Amino acid sequence: MKEYLIILVGAVLVNNYVLAKFLGICPFLGVSKKLDSAFGMSVAVIFVMALATAVTWPIYTYILVPKGLSYLQTIVFILIIAALVQFVEIALKKYIPALHKALGIYLPLITTNCAVLGVTILNLDEGYTFGQSLVNAVGSGLGFLLAMVLFSGVRSRVDAAAGSTPKAFQGIPITLVAAAICSVSFMGFSGIVDGLFK
Amino acid sequence: MGVGSMLFPVIIVGGIGLLSSIILVVAAKVMALPADELFDKVRAELPGANCGACGYAGCDDYAKAVAHDGAKTNLCVPGGDAVGHKLSEAMGVAFEDVEEQYAVVRCSGNCYATDSIMDYEGKQSCAACNFFYQGKGSCSHGCLGYGDCIAACQYGAISIVDGIAVIDKAVCVGCGMCAKACPNHLITVIPATSTVYVGCSSHDKGAFTRKVCKNGCIGCKKCEKTCENGAVTVTDNLASIDPRKCTSCGACVTACPTGAIVTCASRCEAIVGE
Amino acid sequence: MKELLKPVVVLTVICVVASALLGLTYDKTAPLIAQAEKEASDAAMQAVVPGSTTFTELALEGMENVLIAAKDDSGNGYAFKVKDKGFGGVYNVMVGIGNDGRITGVKLLDNSETPGLGSKTGADAFTGQFPGKDKSLEGVDAVTGATISSNAFFRCVDTAYQAYEAVGEGA
Amino acid sequence: MSVLQKTLKGAKVAHFKNTENCESTPMPLPKEVCISMSQHMGPPCNPLVKKGDAVKVGTMIGDSEAFLSAPIHSSVSGTVSAVEEIVTATGSRCQVVIIQTDGEQAVDEAIKPPEIENHPEFVKAIRASGLVGLGGAGFPTHIKMNPKNLSEVDTLVVNAAECEPYITSDYRTIIERPQDILDGIAAIKKYVGITQVKIAVENNKPQAIEMLRRLTGDDPSIEVCSLKAIYPKGAEKVTAYETTGRVIKEGMLPADVGVIVENVTTTAFIGQYLRTGMPLVTKTLTVDGGAVAEPKNVVAPIGAHFSDVIDFCGGYKCTPKKLIMGGPMMGTLVFDDTYPVLKNNNALLAFDESQTAVYEEQPCIRCGRCIQACPYHLMPRMIEKAYESDNIPMLHKLKVSLCMECGCCSFVCPAKRNLTFTNKMAKQKLRAATAKK
Amino acid sequence: MITPSPHFRDDINTRKIMLTVATALLPALVMSIFYFGIRALLLTAVCVVSCVVFEYLFAKVTKKPVTISDCSAVVTGIILAFNVPVTLPFWMAVFGSFIAIVVVKCLFGGIGCNFANPAATARIFLLVSFGNQMTHWIAPHAAIDAVATATPLKLISAGQTDQLPSLWNMLIGNRGGSLGETCALALIVGGLYLIWNGVIGWQIPVTLIGSVFVFALLFGQDPFYAVLSGGVMIGAFFMATDYSTSPVTTKGKVIFAIGIGFITMVIRVFCNYPEGMSFAILLMNILVPHIDSLTITKPFGAVFEQKKQ
Amino acid sequence: MSNPNKPSNWRVLTNGILKENPTLVLILGTCPTLAVTTMAVNGIGMGIAATVVLICSNIVISLLKNIIPDKVRIPCYIVVIASFVTLVQFIVKAYAPDLDKALGVYLPLIVVNCIILGRAEMFANKNTVLASACDGIGMGIGFTLALFAMGSIREILGNGTWMSGAEWLGIQNGVSLHWDNPIIVFLLAPGGFLVFGALIALVNHLTHGKAIKKKEFGCAGCPSAAACAAVRKGGADE
Numbered sequence A: 001m002k003e004y005l006i007i008l009v010g011a012v013l014v015n016n017y018v019l020a021k022f023l024g025i026c027p028f029l030g031v032s033k034k035l036d037s038a039f040g041m042s043v044a045v046i047f048v049m050a051l052a053t054a055v056t057w058p059i060y061t062y063i064l065v066p067k068g069l070s071y072l073q074t075i076v077f078i079l080i081i082a083a084l085v086q087f088v089e090i091a092l093k094k095y096i097p098a099l100h101k102a103l104g105i106y107l108p109l110i111t112t113n114c115a116v117l118g119v120t121i122l123n124l125d126e127g128y129t130f131g132q133s134l135v136n137a138v139g140s141g142l143g144f145l146l147a148m149v150l151f152s153g154v155r156s157r158v159d160a161a162a163g164s165t166p167k168a169f170q171g172i173p174i175t176l177v178a179a180a181i182c183s184v185s186f187m188g189f190s191g192i193v194d195g196l197f198k
Numbered sequence B: 001m002g003v004g005s006m007l008f009p010v011i012i013v014g015g016i017g018l019l020s021s022i023i024l025v026v027a028a029k030v031m032a033l034p035a036d037e038l039f040d041k042v043r044a045e046l047p048g049a050n051c052g053a054c055g056y057a058g059c060d061d062y063a064k065a066v067a068h069d070g071a072k073t074n075l076c077v078p079g080g081d082a083v084g085h086k087l088s089e090a091m092g093v094a095f096e097d098v099e100e101q102y103a104v105v106r107c108s109g110n111c112y113a114t115d116s117i118m119d120y121e122g123k124q125s126c127a128a129c130n131f132f133y134q135g136k137g138s139c140s141h142g143c144l145g146y147g148d149c150i151a152a153c154q155y156g157a158i159s160i161v162d163g164i165a166v167i168d169k170a171v172c173v174g175c176g177m178c179a180k181a182c183p184n185h186l187i188t189v190i191p192a193t194s195t196v197y198v199g200c201s202s203h204d205k206g207a208f209t210r211k212v213c214k215n216g217c218i219g220c221k222k223c224e225k226t227c228e229n230g231a232v233t234v235t236d237n238l239a240s241i242d243p244r245k246c247t248s249c250g251a252c253v254t255a256c257p258t259g260a261i262v263t264c265a266s267r268c269e270a271i272v273g274e
Numbered sequence C: 001m002k003e004l005l006k007p008v009v010v011l012t013v014i015c016v017v018a019s020a021l022l023g024l025t026y027d028k029t030a031p032l033i034a035q036a037e038k039e040a041s042d043a044a045m046q047a048v049v050p051g052s053t054t055f056t057e058l059a060l061e062g063m064e065n066v067l068i069a070a071k072d073d074s075g076n077g078y079a080f081k082v083k084d085k086g087f088g089g090v091y092n093v094m095v096g097i098g099n100d101g102r103i104t105g106v107k108l109l110d111n112s113e114t115p116g117l118g119s120k121t122g123a124d125a126f127t128g129q130f131p132g133k134d135k136s137l138e139g140v141d142a143v144t145g146a147t148i149s150s151n152a153f154f155r156c157v158d159t160a161y162q163a164y165e166a167v168g169e170g171a
Numbered sequence D: 001m002s003v004l005q006k007t008l009k010g011a012k013v014a015h016f017k018n019t020e021n022c023e024s025t026p027m028p029l030p031k032e033v034c035i036s037m038s039q040h041m042g043p044p045c046n047p048l049v050k051k052g053d054a055v056k057v058g059t060m061i062g063d064s065e066a067f068l069s070a071p072i073h074s075s076v077s078g079t080v081s082a083v084e085e086i087v088t089a090t091g092s093r094c095q096v097v098i099i100q101t102d103g104e105q106a107v108d109e110a111i112k113p114p115e116i117e118n119h120p121e122f123v124k125a126i127r128a129s130g131l132v133g134l135g136g137a138g139f140p141t142h143i144k145m146n147p148k149n150l151s152e153v154d155t156l157v158v159n160a161a162e163c164e165p166y167i168t169s170d171y172r173t174i175i176e177r178p179q180d181i182l183d184g185i186a187a188i189k190k191y192v193g194i195t196q197v198k199i200a201v202e203n204n205k206p207q208a209i210e211m212l213r214r215l216t217g218d219d220p221s222i223e224v225c226s227l228k229a230i231y232p233k234g235a236e237k238v239t240a241y242e243t244t245g246r247v248i249k250e251g252m253l254p255a256d257v258g259v260i261v262e263n264v265t266t267t268a269f270i271g272q273y274l275r276t277g278m279p280l281v282t283k284t285l286t287v288d289g290g291a292v293a294e295p296k297n298v299v300a301p302i303g304a305h306f307s308d309v310i311d312f313c314g315g316y317k318c319t320p321k322k323l324i325m326g327g328p329m330m331g332t333l334v335f336d337d338t339y340p341v342l343k344n345n346n347a348l349l350a351f352d353e354s355q356t357a358v359y360e361e362q363p364c365i366r367c368g369r370c371i372q373a374c375p376y377h378l379m380p381r382m383i384e385k386a387y388e389s390d391n392i393p394m395l396h397k398l399k400v401s402l403c404m405e406c407g408c409c410s411f412v413c414p415a416k417r418n419l420t421f422t423n424k425m426a427k428q429k430l431r432a433a434t435a436k437k
Numbered sequence E: 001m002i003t004p005s006p007h008f009r010d011d012i013n014t015r016k017i018m019l020t021v022a023t024a025l026l027p028a029l030v031m032s033i034f035y036f037g038i039r040a041l042l043l044t045a046v047c048v049v050s051c052v053v054f055e056y057l058f059a060k061v062t063k064k065p066v067t068i069s070d071c072s073a074v075v076t077g078i079i080l081a082f083n084v085p086v087t088l089p090f091w092m093a094v095f096g097s098f099i100a101i102v103v104v105k106c107l108f109g110g111i112g113c114n115f116a117n118p119a120a121t122a123r124i125f126l127l128v129s130f131g132n133q134m135t136h137w138i139a140p141h142a143a144i145d146a147v148a149t150a151t152p153l154k155l156i157s158a159g160q161t162d163q164l165p166s167l168w169n170m171l172i173g174n175r176g177g178s179l180g181e182t183c184a185l186a187l188i189v190g191g192l193y194l195i196w197n198g199v200i201g202w203q204i205p206v207t208l209i210g211s212v213f214v215f216a217l218l219f220g221q222d223p224f225y226a227v228l229s230g231g232v233m234i235g236a237f238f239m240a241t242d243y244s245t246s247p248v249t250t251k252g253k254v255i256f257a258i259g260i261g262f263i264t265m266v267i268r269v270f271c272n273y274p275e276g277m278s279f280a281i282l283l284m285n286i287l288v289p290h291i292d293s294l295t296i297t298k299p300f301g302a303v304f305e306q307k308k309q
Numbered sequence F: 001m002s003n004p005n006k007p008s009n010w011r012v013l014t015n016g017i018l019k020e021n022p023t024l025v026l027i028l029g030t031c032p033t034l035a036v037t038t039m040a041v042n043g044i045g046m047g048i049a050a051t052v053v054l055i056c057s058n059i060v061i062s063l064l065k066n067i068i069p070d071k072v073r074i075p076c077y078i079v080v081i082a083s084f085v086t087l088v089q090f091i092v093k094a095y096a097p098d099l100d101k102a103l104g105v106y107l108p109l110i111v112v113n114c115i116i117l118g119r120a121e122m123f124a125n126k127n128t129v130l131a132s133a134c135d136g137i138g139m140g141i142g143f144t145l146a147l148f149a150m151g152s153i154r155e156i157l158g159n160g161t162w163m164s165g166a167e168w169l170g171i172q173n174g175v176s177l178h179w180d181n182p183i184i185v186f187l188l189a190p191g192g193f194l195v196f197g198a199l200i201a202l203v204n205h206l207t208h209g210k211a212i213k214k215k216e217f218g219c220a221g222c223p224s225a226a227a228c229a230a231v232r233k234g235g236a237d238e
């Protein structure tokens, strides 16, 4: 239990994918304008991250490694994720249209979100077990959600004042500066994992 | 070496590729929903200005109407003929000309023609100034010159020249956003072919108008009498020109004693002449 | 049917071709990669045990923080690759210990310390203090502002000594 | 009002009641009056006279069928010289009747005290008097006196708060015409079936409070409520809440919670009218401001030009920078002093240079003072932002439609933002947007 | 002249407010000069001047109206100086001012538009960049190049509670720490002055100090030391109350202050940094837009339609 | 975009460097940009790796564009890209193991770099092999330059060195400024965001500066609005 918590807290607060590890920056910049879409996107990401981890971990551990083919990791993983996302989209559209309406528009964006491929690869780099990997996937997704939700508020403030921002900084640049401030604030949590679970 | 080292990779990656493509193809088949391809096609052709000139709530709405409700394909004003053609093509219907339009400001009360009655120090916007005595000008119908219309125009067609708004016909696409923004409803969208229009909106009595503005329409009816095509009528102290009858001959322009009837060329010159 | 089959075939063929090519190249480059890795590891070991050229790996049981324990074939001493947790996470150190039980050299390997702070524990100014010291590490100063990283380094050295003693007993 | 009830917020506005000891004095008859056909809420009246007609004091010169209108009477005797259209200070157009006075002030023959037996007759008489709310809004009083739920209306709140700075005309009414007030209250009690009366006075007028308490001391149904002098205690919903604890909800009328709120001078006029039958033809205004030579309370004929009123007060000391019709918090500016006195004018202020700082709008510093100050707990700063970004749903959510334009938010804003005015524009924008739907 | 109503305004303005805040910070400045010597004054001057100059230059470069006359940069400068050790090299202070004024404030549109507290953010940037210099605290009345002393928080986190200064010394500021944060008494006096003046409400300071107290108890620490050490006092009265970066409604302010208290104690107790005030302020700053939109006031007499199903 | 005369290959190539710089103008591939640019040399390494993948995949995809059916377009592209990425991984691991460590997980993540997939979708899919190759080269150089610039700024400010760790490029030790107190924050995540934002703003300023100003004049009732409108009219006729 404790080890799972360690992974979870670490993934959400300390090694936040967006603010500390630089994964999934594109949606972070692109979809954080409104709280609703930030939330929707994040939920979709959590979902796909967990699903992708659940599929890729066994394939890597039980097929690629025994055959000495771990170098195929990249190609196999991305293929699986791409197919998975597309499949999930089709399936949701057909069977759970309500959910598709909420998350559907974000799904195609996810294939090219480094956070998803990143989490599957990093899980293996860290040598996590299947359970740990799943927890890490969900935790990273939650970290992504936290960053997105927090940032959507900041964005609303920043965008509302966009008129008084210098021309050259309007749009993406000022958003990045805001991200810098958010990311520096998260540094305060460094060491929290050791501190909490001493 | 060789075959051996290639066998497993090929089997595994090929297998996953095969499997996933089969699943996708089957899934697409089994779970297929009618895609709204027509909508996508139509929407892709629209300029995306979401100006509402078509009469629908934005481009998506218009695309939907074209794709499913048989709306006309020539309603997108900013897109002009080009978009009209493409939409017709996408829908497989005959193309009708888009009526090209542009916006004109029906006020000629620039700073040489009329005065300001008060020293307005409040918020610098037409809508705000209009709250006080219907604006700072001695003519309460006139252009306030704070440029609410400029802010509304996505195309940068409007500028303030000598205290009144002037629209550059060459830049204006006729979306009508400015007309909605003007608190005095001075801006109207007219067909591109009509180059003569009345540059005044005052229904005040002629005597009063003459007092407050040199360029205002005083309702003298000279234009009505001059026009051979019967395009000009004066109602309620204000002339109006029916663009369908007007041949842009310019007779009324010369006849007007105050210069309230103008040509768009003279207006556009004002912009360049500045 | 054809329209159903085509995607399947195309994707499969692309996969097959791609993976075949990858398999081939892997065969070609794998030895190179392994060699590069070994060289790096050897270089680190050689750096901490002066005069050494080749090493024999020793088996150590029950010490999960010791990644590699190796004995210099020419008898100059031992090299231990030890892991611990630093400020930022992984913290690997190579420690060389001579036959006299004194440190012959240390080297910071993989780490995720803050560049400019914790990463200073990899700089010569810090690691240069170690050679010649014994287990007590008397006179070694921590890097100011990076106590946590320094302590991680000290713990690594400590672990290396434990491994050294274990090896010594075994030998 | 219970002890636990929280009072509504507001702004600590200085009082400047400079003219509180200036007895109201009638001004000499002007040469010409200009009587507007729009002196009330609701559609303007139609002129009943034309150029050349002779009129007398009290002659009805304008009326309308419309529900929310009240007739208009001539304030002088003389000849109509013109009926024309003007643009009013608030931007609407209306007709005015211009009358040249003959100096005789002959009273119209039809004028006589009304005979009233019952409620419908009372309402009819009030309408005939041309009375509209003298508290500022100009709401026709006969409609207030005739609520749909007559039987449920049990309380009359006499609004003598007079919360705006400078203005003392209501105060003078209390001091000078207490009997009119009591008569008015008695009439309303009798015909509208009121059981309790609250007289709301701000505690910066201790003399008035003391006097009213003395006069009503033996009547248990009348209570004189002393309200803390935090602007705007005179605003209808605020007054009703502070005196009775009843909340007039969004979309409700005072009558829906059983209350009629009536300005004190309006009440006094009812008393006077029932006695004399003279319709509303004069109005007491406070004339003050740095540019006025002798500030005083003036009884002016309705329709008198401001310039004549000011001349009576010794003319200008210096060039006025701002001419305010009404109080400084809510009044409207006029740009020239030919504007006529209206029924619901209660002050005319001519501010000099030193009183008219031009406040340059600075960026909002998010201090939250505007939110703290708004008596209605609105969020002016947020409304401003929503207005600027055209966020109609947000304007709706922020309930900008409730804003009474009291001016507290603009008053307290350290960045000098024109919040009240933006609210006004936002209200218009929201109305336009909802109308479209 | 025609202007919208009201035609009569309170005579308060932005500059008066900022100067009042600056005045309220004076007692703490005097105390810090008393404890740390003239360099405290110099460092504050460097921060203030560089803040003002950066704001001026930014306006010039971007061709915007120069706003230095509102004096908000002065307040930022003083607060920034109060948040760093007295030994900090001047150029680092200038860098901090750059971050505060240019990066955090002006780029976002200047006063009122910044979502993060300029001084707190700058302090964190400095802390992250110059860990050594930013944690080089000297004892009161010690020479500038004296060996570093431990702050009370450092002692608490190191478990050396027996070496803590007495509560009285904590109150009057006779302890190691950042330039302006040590003398709790002076800060409280300044804070009360601001509350009395109506520049700030009592809600944020009281709730913040209260929540630090409560969470300290919950986390098993001495609440009095928790409240008097580190930047709690300056944070509660001067930094968490910054208008731009705190919620506008009373309810929001209370939530905000509780959040700061909680995060401060979490960082102090569980994280690497001995002090969490500035991080907590910054983290809660980020939440302010959400707090604001959740605490929209209910207007007097408003009727909200029932949500449609 | 219905311009019939396609831009020349040279134009395509140079486009990527400033006008359509993938990182600083199109804002694609943000993650590696931010993550690996703590050192100038990492920027170069990442840039070169991505460029190689970009060129190769552009070529292959434009070759295959008529064969690949729509339904499996994305998976096919991804497989092609992933293969090249894996190849590059082999090479880097074998010849520049230090760079491999520095790039870490971002090396395999080139697969999902939006630049590559984006160019495949937007360009290679529609253009000839040669044009696609040119596009790949142009975009690749643009990407590399941007990363190099960012890496240089961050390394100089944050570490007080420049081009250190470039042994695999044959550069020994790089330049050291002998700065006792570099501003470490520039090496960390916040510094990354900050420098990236500043660079984009700079490019914004350099490229759009004129355009934005023109628009502003047209709208804000500035004295030269009329002249501006005339200029714009002239521009439209061009």
Ligand SMILES: Cc1cc2nc3c(=O)[nH]c(=O)nc-3n(C[C@H](O)[C@H](O)[C@H](O)COP(=O)(O)O)c2cc1C
Pocket: A187, C087, C088, C113, C114, C115, C117, C118, C119, C143, C144, C145, C146, C147, C148, C149, C150, E127, E128, E129, E131, E132, E135, E272, E273
């Ligand atoms: C952004 C940041 C990164 C840090 N990185 C490290 C680090 O890598 N290693 C380390 O020991 N301390 C690091 N610290 C410093 C610690 O948080 C702590 O202040 C320090 O270990 C105490 O050092 P001292 O007792 O040597 O002064 C870092 C601090 C900050 C602000």
Ligand SMILES: Cc1cc2nc3c(=O)[nH]c(=O)nc-3n(C[C@H](O)[C@H](O)[C@H](O)COP(=O)(O)O)c2cc1C
Pocket: D133, D135, D136, D137, D138, D139, D143, D144, D145, D146, D147, D148, D235, D236, D237, D253, D254, D255, D259, D260, D261
């Ligand atoms: C259509 C309408 C009907 C009204 N009916 C009544 C009524 O029956 N009883 C009443 O006391 N007030 C009534 N009012 C008056 C208003 O509630 C209020 O007193 C008036 O708008 C003046 O308020 P103010 O001076 O605060 O703006 C009515 C108002 C309107 C617009």
Ligand SMILES: Cc1cc2nc3c(=O)[nH]c(=O)nc-3n(C[C@H](O)[C@H](O)[C@H](O)COP(=O)(O)O)c2cc1C
Pocket: D132, D133, D134, D135, D136, D137, D138, D139, D159, D160, D161, D162, D163, D164, D232, D233, D234, D235, D236, D237, D261, D262, D263, D264, D266, D267, D330, D404, D405, D406
């Ligand atoms: C901000 C504000 C302040 C007001 N102040 C007063 C006041 O001081 N005295 C007053 O009689 N009416 C005042 N009113 C008008 C009242 O709301 C209300 O219309 C009036 O008392 C109703 O009486 P009436 O119909 O006799 O005018 C104020 C209105 C507002 C919106």
Ligand SMILES: Cc1cc2nc3c(=O)[nH]c(=O)nc-3n(C[C@H](O)[C@H](O)[C@H](O)CO)c2cc1C
Pocket: E017, E018, E021, E072, E073, E075, E076, E077, E079, E100, E105, E110, E111, E112, E113, E114, E116, E117, E118, E119, E120, E199, E200, E238, E239, E240, E241, E242, E243, E244, E245
């Ligand atoms: C009560 C109060 C507290 C303030 N606190 C700070 C502060 O903590 N940090 C800061 O940089 N500026 C502070 N300022 C100054 C100013 O408001 C700040 O620069 C704004 O954030 C600029 O938008 C404060 C101002 C006031 C009125």
Ligand code: SF4
Pocket: B102, B103, B152, B153, B154, B155, B156, B157, B158, B167, B171, B172, B173, B174, B175, B176, B177, B178, B179, B189
């Ligand atoms: S001038 Fe008016 S109609 Fe013409 S483009 Fe601009 S907004 Fe549209």
Ligand code: SF4
Pocket: B105, B126, B142, B143, B144, B145, B146, B147, B148, B149, B150, B164, B165, B181, B182, B183, B184, B185, B186, B187
């Ligand atoms: S045309 Fe209308 S909107 Fe434009 S400046 Fe004139 S009054 Fe304002």
Ligand code: SF4
Pocket: D373, D374, D375, D376, D377, D378, D379, D380, D402, D403, D404, D405, D406, D407, D408, D409, D410, D419, D420, D423
């Ligand atoms: S929002 Fe309206 S009601 Fe509230 S203080 Fe401002 S003007 Fe008064």
Ligand code: SF4
Pocket: D363, D364, D365, D366, D367, D368, D369, D370, D371, D380, D381, D409, D412, D413, D414, D415, D416, D417, D419
């Ligand atoms: S009072 Fe003024 S400065 Fe303060 S929040 Fe409101 S609008 Fe902003």
Ligand code: FES
Pocket: A022, A023, A024, A025, A026, A027, A112, A113, A114, A115, F028, F029, F030, F031, F032, F112, F113, F114
């Ligand atoms: S590069 Fe990481 S999400 Fe786009």
